[in-house]
Amino acid sequence: MSGAAVSGGFLQRARNNIVRAFKYRKVKMLNSFMLIVLGFASIYPLYYALLASLSTPAELSMSLLLPIPGQPFASLSNYALVFRQAGLIRSLIITMLRIACNFAVVVLVSVFGGFAFARMNFPFKRFFFLFLLSTMMVPGVAMMIPNYIWYNKFPLLGGNNLLGEGGTGLVNNLSIYFVTGWVNVYNIFLFRQAFTGFGKELIESARVDGCGFLRTMFFICIPLVKPLIIVLLINISVGIWGDYMTNIVFLRTPETSRWHTIGSKTIELANYYSDKNRVGGADYPKAYAIMMVAMLPPILLFSLLQRQFVEGLTSGAVKG
Amino acid sequence: MNASITKPGMYRSKRAVREAAAGLAVVVPIFIYTLLFTVAPLIMLVRYSMTDYGVSATPQFTGLENFITIFRTEKYYSNFLSTFVIAVFVTGLGLVLGFLLGVLLNSMGKGKGFTRTLWYIPGLISMAIISQFINFMIAPAGALNRLLESMGSDPVLWTRSVFWMYFFIIGTVVWRGLGGTAILFIAGLNSIDPVIYEAARIDGAGRVRTLFAITLPLIRPMLGFILITGFINAMGIFEPVMLISRGGPDSATKVILYAIYDDAFANSKFGLSCALSLIVTAVTMLLSLVNIAISDKSIFKEEAAA
Numbered sequence: 001m002s003g004a005a006v007s008g009g010f011l012q013r014a015r016n017n018i019v020r021a022f023k024y025r026k027v028k029m030l031n032s033f034m035l036i037v038l039g040f041a042s043i044y045p046l047y048y049a050l051l052a053s054l055s056t057p058a059e060l061s062m063s064l065l066l067p068i069p070g071q072p073f074a075s076l077s078n079y080a081l082v083f084r085q086a087g088l089i090r091s092l093i094i095t096m097l098r099i100a101c102n103f104a105v106v107v108l109v110s111v112f113g114g115f116a117f118a119r120m121n122f123p124f125k126r127f128f129f130l131f132l133l134s135t136m137m138v139p140g141v142a143m144m145i146p147n148y149i150w151y152n153k154f155p156l157l158g159g160n161n162l163l164g165e166g167g168t169g170l171v172n173n174l175s176i177y178f179v180t181g182w183v184n185v186y187n188i189f190l191f192r193q194a195f196t197g198f199g200k201e202l203i204e205s206a207r208v209d210g211c212g213f214l215r216t217m218f219f220i221c222i223p224l225v226k227p228l229i230i231v232l233l234i235n236i237s238v239g240i241w242g243d244y245m246t247n248i249v250f251l252r253t254p255e256t257s258r259w260h261t262i263g264s265k266t267i268e269l270a271n272y273y274s275d276k277n278r279v280g281g282a283d284y285p286k287a288y289a290i291m292m293v294a295m296l297p298p299i300l301l302f303s304l305l306q307r308q309f310v311e312g313l314t315s316g317a318v319k320g
Numbered sequence: 321m322n323a324s325i326t327k328p329g330m331y332r333s334k335r336a337v338r339e340a341a342a343g344l345a346v347v348v349p350i351f352i353y354t355l356l357f358t359v360a361p362l363i364m365l366v367r368y369s370m371t372d373y374g375v376s377a378t379p380q381f382t383g384l385e386n387f388i389t390i391f392r393t394e395k396y397y398s399n400f401l402s403t404f405v406i407a408v409f410v411t412g413l414g415l416v417l418g419f420l421l422g423v424l425l426n427s428m429g430k431g432k433g434f435t436r437t438l439w440y441i442p443g444l445i446s447m448a449i450i451s452q453f454i455n456f457m458i459a460p461a462g463a464l465n466r467l468l469e470s471m472g473s474d475p476v477l478w479t480r481s482v483f484w485m486y487f488f489i490i491g492t493v494v495w496r497g498l499g500g501t502a503i504l505f506i507a508g509l510n511s512i513d514p515v516i517y518e519a520a521r522i523d524g525a526g527r528v529r530t531l532f533a534i535t536l537p538l539i540r541p542m543l544g545f546i547l548i549t550g551f552i553n554a555m556g557i558f559e560p561v562m563l564i565s566r567g568g569p570d571s572a573t574k575v576i577l578y579a580i581y582d583d584a585f586a587n588s589k590f591g592l593s594c595a596l597s598l599i600v601t602a603v604t605m606l607l608s609l610v611n612i613a614i615s616d617k618s619i620f621k622e623e624a625a626a
Binding site: 028031032036039040043048061063064065112113117123132136137142144145149188241245249264284287291294298303306 | 346368430444499580584
């Protein structure tokens with residue numbers, strides 16, 4: 001970029017420019033090289049865990065920077081074994097269900113809510129808008145205990161009556177996976193911004209052609225914001241897949257903790273396999289196999305949808 | 321701007337009435353859900369922070385006693401301090417390194433997309449799993465100590481050292497968030513008009529000067545936003561503390577959220593936990609207000625003009 005001569009025809013200046021351009025290219029190559037090397041270094045856990053999961057315990061305990069599996073294919077049985085026991089499949093199923101349910105609801109809420117705030121007139125619009133905006137200030141993390149107390153008293157759920165007495169509400173109740181996290185105000189505003197940007201003409205013309213509200217939503221609006229929906233899909237999947245807190249805070253009895261989602265189940269199993277007091281001693285390769293199960297799916301999903309994800313991010317989020 | 325002023329008498333036509341009904345049908349359920357899942361816990365927070373809930377079966381109103389207990393207990397000061405230290409380092413390092421990474425990634429030619437993805441990957445792995453991985457690495461007979469021994473040094477008891485515990489907690493969080501921050505910065509950098517850079521170059525500004533005189537001032541609103549949201553998020557760091565240091569050694573890295581969790585579930589002092597949560601909530605809300613005040617208020621302006 002900086003290679004072109006700026007002005008003047010002096011030989012000296014031209015030469016300087018060439019030298020600088022040459023240096024710059026060198027710097028640039030060095031920069032790229034460094035970024036790629038450091039980038040690979042930053043995903044070290046990924047291939048460490050992969051190699052470790054394919055090693056024998058002895059190989060692993062002698063390894064230094066990276067374990068070198070002698071017979072990687074024989075050790076694939078580690079994966080077969082961890083999948084066969086201890087409820088990993090059960091946990092996978094409930095995690096997938098939770099992602100699917102949450103994704104469906106959040107897409108509907110965000111698209112409809114975003115559209116309503118961008119393109120519709122209704123009473124108290126400004127009040128609702130400012131109300132939702134102000135709830136964004138409530139810090140989710142500090143609400144752990146108040147949430148616990150409230151979920152415990154949640155009316156009409158988990159054996160509670162209307163006043164929230166008699167049962168445990170959403171605490172120690174698997175429905176907590178499916179009824180929380182429906183409304184994400186940030187997402188609503190993201191979609192609102194996208195719909196504001198599209199202009200009225202398209203929706204107006206659909207209406208002239210006889211499209212009702214719901215048909216306009218499903219056949220015009222949702223396809224328009226597909227990149228943003230991909231962003232939601234990735235964020236929700238990654239978030240729920242890795243969710244640890246919901247499990248350990250709200251599902252605390254043995255009957256419910258059997259159903260913990262992957263984010264907590266994999267930690268529990270990794271601890272179990274790495275415990276040296278376990279029958280048969282610690283088996284680190286299996287613990288690392290468990291960690292691979294926890295790490296890989298979000299990365300695969302992201303790599304598959306990466307292009308649309310970046311498109312979605314740059315189309316909507318950045319304008320704000 | 322589309323005319324969406326809510327004046328009385330504007331819902332006269334049949335179509336406008338129908339639109340108003342549809343809008344309310346969408347927004348009212350969202351409103352009710354938010355009341356149930358965001359506002360109700362806030363009420364619990366304030367209400368139970370003034371009780372001894374958990375200690376006695378039927379919570380008694382105790383006024384400000386919980387807060388007085390907190391202000392008189394030395395360990396809570398140290399909890400707040402370690403939260404602050406971790407948050408400052410996580411935010412500061414994250415911001416500086418994320419910006420650097422963003423600038424470097426942005427100036428890359430070939431392989432930009434690939435490298436960007438590479439850096440984004442740690443952010444896709446859950447905090448808990450990364451913490452567990454670090455935990456395995458720093459175990460007494462873990463990979464890190466084996467490496468030290470192979471070089472002839474003595475093994476280190478990492479979990480007994482305050483410095484190393486802070487190091488690993490902060491390092492884990494910073495490293496995991498780096499790619500995401502860089503991508504935010506890339507978006508910000510690309511929103512700057514290239515003409516400005518061209519003009520600066522013609523005026524003879526060097527690369528360093530361009531960075532300080534043009535790039536940084538132009539992305540300042542973004543810097544503020546990332547700084548404050550980063551700090552708020554950093555105050556909620558929990559998994560690395562729970563899984564790597566368990567608050568140790570000797571509660572040196574016990575952050576406030578971990579103290580809240582402990583007081584509620586280990587010591588069953590829910591009232592006290594709520595009081596602590598209320599303090600944290602107040603601080604973060606204050607920061608959010610600062611954030612709104614300094615960030616560009618387009619979202620409010622737009623709404624006010626609408």
